[in-house]
Amino acid sequence: MILQSFSSEETIRIGEKIGSHLQKGDIIALQGFLAAGKTTITKGIALGLGIDEDVTSPTFTLISEYYGRLPLYHFDVYRLDSVEDFLNLGSEEMLYGDGVCVIEWSEKILDVFPEHTIYVRLEVNEDNSRSIHLENWTYGEIL
Secondary structure (H helix, E strand, O other), rough: EEEEEOOOOHHHHHHHHHHHHHOOOOHHHHHHHOOOHHHHHHHHHHHHHHOOOOOOOOOOEEEEEOOOOEEEEEOOOOOOOHHHHHEEEHHHHHHOOOOOOEEEHHHHHHOOOOOOOOOEEEOOOOOOEEEEEEOOOOOOOOO
16 A cells, blocks of 8 residues: 655654554554654654654664553664664564554564564655555555
């Protein structure tokens, strides 16, 4: 499924729709270049999970936790060097826990994801709009 976004507000709304469908144990593997909208769509996913807190990129903290309808574990693995670094964070407990995981720069650790992982690739188009590709999405139409 490919969705189009023409503003950050629209990307947040798409994320919110995604978040409203998510269930315990879901993993969202975000992919896209710098400034593609990974944190922006995560803000929407958090809203869809009923989270009121301001979501920011966990680039330096590596993991941020938020609580709503389900816990949200927001990872940014950009600064990690290996899958082992990711696993040493205690991430398996979160990947297979009671919440939802959203992982920015997931292409660095593809080997750790279970089969049911939902992949979201964000691409910046020439007109500065975003193409949002959802792979392995099983919850029906977004919009």
